[in-house]
Amino acid sequence: MVKPIVPGRPVRGSKTGRPIMLLLDLLGRRWVLRLIWELREEPRRFRALQAATGASPTIVNSRLAELRAAKLIELDEASGYRLTALGSELLDLFLPLHVWSEKWARRL
Amino acid sequence: MVKPIVPGRPVRGSKTGRPIMLLLDLLGRRWVLRLIWELREEPRRFRALQAATGASPTIVNSRLAELRAAKLIELDEASGYRLTALGSELLDLFLPLHVWSEKWARRL
DNA sequence: CGGTACGCTACATAAAATGTAGTAACGGAG
DNA sequence: CTCCGTTACTACATTTTATGTAGCGTACCG
Numbered sequence: 001m002v003k004p005i006v007p008g009r010p011v012r013g014s015k016t017g018r019p020i021m022l023l024l025d026l027l028g029r030r031w032v033l034r035l036i037w038e039l040r041e042e043p044r045r046f047r048a049l050q051a052a053t054g055a056s057p058t059i060v061n062s063r064l065a066e067l068r069a070a071k072l073i074e075l076d077e078a079s080g081y082r083l084t085a086l087g088s089e090l091l092d093l094f095l096p097l098h099v100w101s102e103k104w105a106r107r108l
Numbered sequence: 109m110v111k112p113i114v115p116g117r118p119v120r121g122s123k124t125g126r127p128i129m130l131l132l133d134l135l136g137r138r139w140v141l142r143l144i145w146e147l148r149e150e151p152r153r154f155r156a157l158q159a160a161t162g163a164s165p166t167i168v169n170s171r172l173a174e175l176r177a178a179k180l181i182e183l184d185e186a187s188g189y190r191l192t193a194l195g196s197e198l199l200d201l202f203l204p205l206h207v208w209s210e211k212w213a214r215r216l
Numbered sequence: 217c218g219g220t221a222c223g224c225t226a227c228a229t230a231a232a233a234t235g236t237a238g239t240a241a242c243g244g245a246g
Numbered sequence: 247c248t249c250c251g252t253t254a255c256t257a258c259a260t261t262t263t264a265t266g267t268a269g270c271g272t273a274c275c276g
Binding site: 014 | 140
Binding site: 218229231 | 247248249250251252253254255256257258259260261262263264265266267268269270271272273274275276
């Protein structure tokens with residue numbers, strides 16, 4: 001695990017602990033964006049996320065713990081990991097990326 | 109440098125090379141989101157970006173090269189690194205994060 | 217009891233990032 | 247011309263982070 005995200009506490013690259021900096025640090029950790037993305041439609045279990053991303057179990061576990069600490073995802077025993085209300089809001093901000101990414105790829 | 113992003117070519121965690129996967133890989137690299145963020149208002153020079161982020165020059169250089177290859181930023185001799193039209197579009201998708209992050213931090 | 221799936225962990229290896237120092241090119245001042 | 251500052255960028259040893267593989271402990275199904 002890298003570091004828990006705590007408001008007001010400095011993160012890598014920012015001593016102020018401003019929310020946007022906390023968020024950019026968290027989202028910039030490897031696999032974090034991808035994990036959120038994989039949960040966009042339905043809850044998925046630990047092993048499913050591992051298989052979907054191809055990341056090592058060690059890091060999947062670390063990231064899931066960090067995302068849980070950030071209250072963006074939660075573990076529901078019955079269905080698996082799923083986005084919280086907060087996590088869904090964040091995902092909604094990211095959804096336009098999907099469309100935009102295709103336009104972007106065409107210009108590369 | 110990690111890997112250049114090329115449409116149709118696999119990236120870490122995806123063999124398909126789908127644009128959204130390329131994008132999530134690129135944006136998930138450390139300092140990438142932060143660098144784009146730092147360029148949101150005006151062009152900045154290499155050293156300014158280094159100072160603003162606190163990242164090592166090695167990695168700043170790598171990430172800037174990757175972002176240039178992805179046509180999200182460009183180097184203007186007169187003013188420094190700045191977002192391309194494509195980069196600005198991407199940033200626009202990210203701007204709502206700023207507001208949202210404060211709400212998020214309050215709930216942590 | 218055997219088999220399966222679950223979240224999760226240990227640990228050795230490999231990859232990525234850091235910190236420090238330095239290069240080479242340019243322009244201006246003395 | 248030499249000295250000085252600024253520019254982008256690089257070399258390289260050290261530290262941090264991620265990978266790959268194996269396995270744990272629990273629960274359920276048969």
